Amino acid sequence: QALLVESGGGLVQAGGSLKLSCAASGHTFTKYAMAWFRQAPGKEREFVASISYSDDSINYADSVKGRFTISKDNAKDTVSLQMNSLKPEDTAVYYCAARARYGSAYLRAQYAYDHWGQGTQVTVAS
Numbered sequence: 001q002a003l004l005v006e007s008g009g010g011l012v013q014a015g016g017s018l019k020l021s022c023a024a025s026g027h028t029f030t031k032y033a034m035a036w037f038r039q040a041p042g043k044e045r046e047f048v049a050s051i052s053y054s055d056d057s058i059n060y061a062d063s064v065k066g067r068f069t070i071s072k073d074n075a076k077d078t079v080s081l082q083m084n085s086l087k088p089e090d091t092a093v094y095y096c097a098a099r100a101r102y103g104s105a106y107l108r109a110q111y112a113y114d115h116w117g118q119g120t121q122v123t124v125a126s
Contacts, residue, residue: 002027002115004096009120012086016124020081022096022117029098029115030074033107036081038092038122048094049081050107059108063089086124093119 008020020036035050049070050059058070067086072079079096097113099105105112 002029002098002100004029004098004115004117006094006096006117006120009094009122011123011125014086014088014124014126016086017082017084018086018122020083020094020096020120020122022079024077024098027098027100027115028077029100030072030077030079032099032101033105033112034072034079034099035097035107035113036070036079036094037097037110038090038094039119040092043092045095045110047108047110051079052107057107061108083122086122088124088126091122091124093121095119 003025005023012018033052036048037045038048039045047061051070067084069082096117098115100114
C-alpha cells in the first residue's frame with residue numbers, strides 16, 4: 001500500500017524557519033503532482049503549495065507566497081516545504097498529499113489527490 005510520512009514539524013518562534021519533508025514508500029509519488037495542505041483547530045483544511053511533474057508548474061496560497069518554497073527530489077521520491085518568516089497564523093497540522101493519476105487537474109483542490117500523510121504539527125509562538 002502506498003504510504004506518505006511527514007516529518008520536520010515542531011515549535012518555532014515567529015520569524016523563524018522550519019523545513020518539512022515527506023517520505024514515500026510503495027509508490028513513486030514524484031512521478032505525479034504533489035502538494036502540501038494544512039489544517040488549524042476549528043478550521044477547514046486549506047491549500048498551501050503544489051508542484052507538478054510534467055510541466056514543473058508550482059502554485060502557492062497567497063498567504064505563503066514569498067515565504068514558503070515547495071520542492072521535490074524525484075530520485076529520492078521525497079517532497080519538501082521550506083518555511084521561512086513564520087507567523088503565528090501558520091500554526092497548523094501540515095499534510096503531504098500525492099496524486100496517483102496523470103492528466104489535467106486543479107492542483108489547489110483536495111480532490112486532485114489520492115494519497116495523504118498523517119500530518120506533522122507546526123506551532124509558531126509569538
